[in-house]
Amino acid sequence: MSMLLRHVWKEALGRNHSRRFSSSLCTNQPYLILGGDYCGVDLIKGDNVGHLEYYDPCKGEVKVSEKIVPMEFLELMGRIGSSHGWVASLNTRDASMSLIDDLNPTTSLDSYPKRISLPPFVTLPYCQTQLVSNVAMSSASPEQEDCVLAVKFFGPQLSLCKPCSGPNTKWFNIRTPNRFFNSQVMYSRRNQMFCMAASGGHYTGSWDLHKHRHNPILNQLKLQNFPKLMQPELGLLDSCFRREDLVESPTGESFLVKWYDDGSSSYSDSEKSKTNKLFLVFKIDEEGNACYTQDIGDLCIFLSKSEPFCLHASLYSGLTPNSVYFVGFDDIGVCNLATSTVHQIPNINPDNYPSMTTFWLHN
Template identity: 45%
Template structure:
């Protein structure tokens, strides 16, 4: 059974149409407005349109290739291009008479969840819906979280990722989790008055560089340990400082040739935990990447292999090449699953991968991959968003 991936082909990155899903109804049953669902998408850039704003280049991961010309979404250019080395930022800072270092240090994007992008500025996390295609660009929502508190021998300057328990941080019971590189994991409820961070020190170093996700099924935040042999779960009410731990037992592992084993052993490995809301299934993905080329002194990584395991409550991790009707989306956003049948044109049993320098599509049936190596300044997949008209 081969996990080696075929030679990459060029992917078609064109804008598919929005999907009409249903009608919103009033209490007496009459139709009040059309409900459109924006399929899974990502921001590929922005065209400057004045006043520091840009018209977003939105691409949808559906498999269809027609354009939807009525969706016009604007956002601050600094959210799309907040790298000090970006040409647009350099020209903008010169026009505005500002120092490039000041602009670069002012705000950086650090993650995304449910269409909300997380930014870090002067030690304060903020959630913004500016990059959500379904959100208003004339009235953007920007929620500042409480000032970060750094635990002793920890740091809060490098954020691994951000995850949310609800689609909106404005909901009273929504919990936001921020995972920092190292031992610190922090939680807060921004929808409640006088919200403050609850800080947890993680003792096991296997979680230090891992990402956090929210499990609706277990109603807990979960982290996969490095190597994928342990999952830690945190419930703020039951075991705030002592996580619930689960050991994984791998089953049905594929038989690899010597060449395949050598290739995968030479790769950098990362683990990603994702839950399907439609089926209740939990999957663990092992992603293998290797340096493809070096550009400007920066190593560009390319996906060389992917293994998908279905998890059960007993801790069994069963290797599979068939996730049914699902598509999985892995990026620097919180990972998510989408039923392919819910989006016209979407092909099931595939994994979509987006990173700083790679856009890839893995076909699980034959383990083949299509990749584009390029620079992506907003490497976040945005889960399906509802849009009322």
């Protein structure tokens, strides 16, 4: 069926459609979803389709994949986040959600797109389920029997479900403390729980589908070795947007990232760098001590609307170690933690790629 569908797409697009396509990414390599390049119509469904456009941070290039994807998913403002290469899409008409792998350039060109439909959200009293902070998964694929999906909304609601439960799939809704109103959720493989940093980064909360669903583990973080900041940086802390992310390395190390952003996108033409963003990274030990560091070694951290993740740069030639790759309000860049210098990623015009639908992915 997949071969036939791809054949029909090719016939629909015409044999003279010329475009230089990239070779496939290596499995598990990170990439940044940008959008789509319209190329024709799917004769079976009548949908507009296009080639997936993405940024390869290892090569430093914007690429167009041979993979053909419905344009509705390439342009969809309903994309609300991603985890392990799966993208979550929200249908605002009935509050239902879908998980799709159509936007994964590492999947086979001839594989039939996988989509998992989930039931509509149930909104808790005095909560909302239209604006989503992000999503996270406990396993690499929602098709795994024990996989749990977490959706964190702006506000106190956190919703969990097991996508592989078929017709028995249902949402388990949790009201989190108010200090987690704007928090991003991530899954800790070390603790086997969903975790969030509270506003200000002084507390963490952990939840699961069992005894800690309504009785979360709340831990206080003791921030240590806080850096001495210059006056412009102190002004930035007082006047800008602030976000706290928890992220876990492949070997189980835990980090808190405090991200400050004044919303400005003015870069120096000569340096392509700026100082109106600040990333402070704290390494967390088992006693809750969070020690500021400018050296995370070979690691690099990826922050956007996807589940935060961390990779070893040495495993992916071209990645910059000891850095934070981010998608901001109106820019996309990399922060060198050793120098606190933020550089804009070249070849990407952030005006063309809204931050709410542009995010880092990896399998």
